[in-house]
Amino acid sequence: MYRDTMFIKQGLCPEDCHACVDACPHKTSGGLAAIKKVQKDGKWGIAMCNHCGEPVCVPACPTDALTQNDNGIVTVTQDLCIGCGNCERSCPYDGIYVDDIAVKCDYCGGDPKCVAACPYGVLRFAKSKEIVDNFVMEDPVSPGLPLCSGCTAELAIRFVSRVLGPKTIFFGAPSCCNLGGAVKLPTYGCLMTDVSSIMSGVKRYLNRTHQEAHVVGFIGDGTTTDVGFQPLSGATERGENIIHICYDNEGYMNTGIQRSSSTPPHAWTQTTPIGPMSRGKSRPQKYVPLLLALQGAAYVATATLSHLDDFAMKLKKAKSIKSGLSYIHLFCPCPTGWRSAEDKGVEICRLAVETNFFPLWEMENEQLTFTVEVNNPRPLADYLQLMRRFSHFDQDDLDVLQNEIDRRLTLLKRFVDEPSRACL
């Protein structure tokens, strides 16, 4: 059963745009569109059927004209509809209405026309097949992990372990997410300096003895970009067949919020505090995914939790690599270290993508492609305001960060147009 979902960025529609409405097949076939523009708090957004998990319109219909199929899509059987309007009155989302008979969205059979028609990227149709097909239903990670309330690395490890499956051995370093004992899979806690070399040794021996398993490191940015970078680069160069997932919370959080080379410029940390002598971290963010891509890793990708289908697809690719190193750089907000609200983790991920702070791309066969297109990036301020680690930012600080984002994007786009060569 696949439950595909329409992501809608409410409040971004220009008042005079009706591209989605005009593209809706219900309208183009002579009726009324199943999608509507609605105004709320002075801003324009979208109303359409949500294909709820437990749709109230279905039991509300007196003639059983509304049914939900195995993929969660609710449709109207026109012959049974008497136009009573019970569905319209019961829907909390303004997603169904009566014009002679009930009119509602049916996802155009799986390829919604409104998505392609929207010039502003308001609509995104996420297919769950990628996740559902690859998701082991039992969470092998135990409940009650000693991680902070709102920790997105916890969401990540639970998701990762369920997509990677039971033939996995996890490796960790001293860090926030050092599983040690809390997962129903073999794990090996390494030092920060030897994760990638230990993983290499294990995988080589497993191969030699014809034992199949994914050798996977779930490693923070401190180890990945700093103290463990040399062995990671070495393992990449040797083509060790291991998977390295860096959960990047942009600092040494386990030891209490200190800067790493992955901390963004001018961000506050305990070792880059704000004062007359300092505007936070003074150096740019070391962008390890591109470094390893240029070095000739077999597969490199960036991913985050607001785009789980994209993430699942990338994990699946990493799993399928039989030769060479796979690297996934995961953007993982840390409420404790970033001074953000515990319930805003996924939203921060989404904004990071939509402001181009964290572009989503992958590189395989020496070709780099963006896996999520951001046509109209949101202003950086929308992202920064969610975290108090940037609360000291003035225009100069903003310019520095914006320049870094622009520079990075330009560089990435160059690699899209001119395919990167392995081992420059």
Added chain:
Amino acid sequence: MARPDVIAVYPITPQTPLAELLSKFYAQGQFDAELIEVEGENSSMGSVMGASAAGGRTFTATSSWGLAFMHDGLMFCSGMRLPVVMVNVTRETTFMRGVLSSRQDIMGMRDTGWIQIEAETCQEILDSILMAYRLAEDTDILVPVVVCYDGYYLSHLSERVDIPDQEQVNEFFKPLADMNRLRIEPGTNLQFAVSPLANDGELVAEYHYKHSQAMERVKSKLPDIEKEFHAIFGRSYGGLVDAYRTDDADIVFVTAGSAAGTVKVIVDEAREAGVKVGVARIRVFRPFPKQELLTLLQGKKAVGFIERSACFGWDCGHLYMETSVLRHQLPGVEFVDFIEGLGGMDISKDRIRRALAVLKDVASGQKLESHVLWAGIE
């Protein structure tokens, strides 16, 4: 011959011929192992740890700064009780980027919890590596072993050796066939990991105690292993201490490594002249052969330590410093420390003759201004 599964290779003088030859043998198909050409010695130790934890037999080799670079891994490896066998070609660790011979590097790993064996001859290197696997993989021990030999004196000079047959080695390794230990395996639920219990002091004490006792068991196991070795290969080395003409000696030299060969020559020369002198070569430095030395040095008039390292903070050499623990049980035995072979300085026959002259004076009651004599400083 020992059939390791995974070997990590990274070059450092004076170990490099070893790394190159291993690579050559591999390229020629002379052995079947995974060769990992790592990017640094920290990864040499990491990769053999990983392979060992997964159940494989492993090998690597290093020296000096390479040994220092894997220092965290050394402690981690022994703490995890992994049966790794490593070679260290001994070399200076000094602020000057010298590559010269000494025992300074291996003294830096004294507290890493490894079994340390030092060879006098090329034959002994080969034989000790075979014995090392028997020690490391013994389920009553399960402590990693480093076989050390002098840079240049043994690494870069050639000597004829007797290379055993594979059948002989297989015979010697028979007790290792049923090795049953914990390993990282897919489909299990084994955690080689940081446990909340790792912060439980009593549990840590228990781990350290067991580790310590395992090292002590080398003292009883090695003589038996040597007996077996002798029965199969026709050679043995005396266990923890190689004692040469010490029984009736008045003066005993204590040393380690290839310098013992030179000392034995002078011992024979002096014996010809009627001087009752012998030499005790410490073969196993960790665990330290306290009892063997105590028994051997009992009642001697003078003991001369021929050192190839300096123990900072104790203003003496390491062999003198560690044996001094036994002083209160050796009444009347005079100790003199000869810090000879630093920075690759040759420990020549003349140097030993000079040391013997000092020891003869001390043995006959003369007082010395200092009991620690640094070669090159007088």
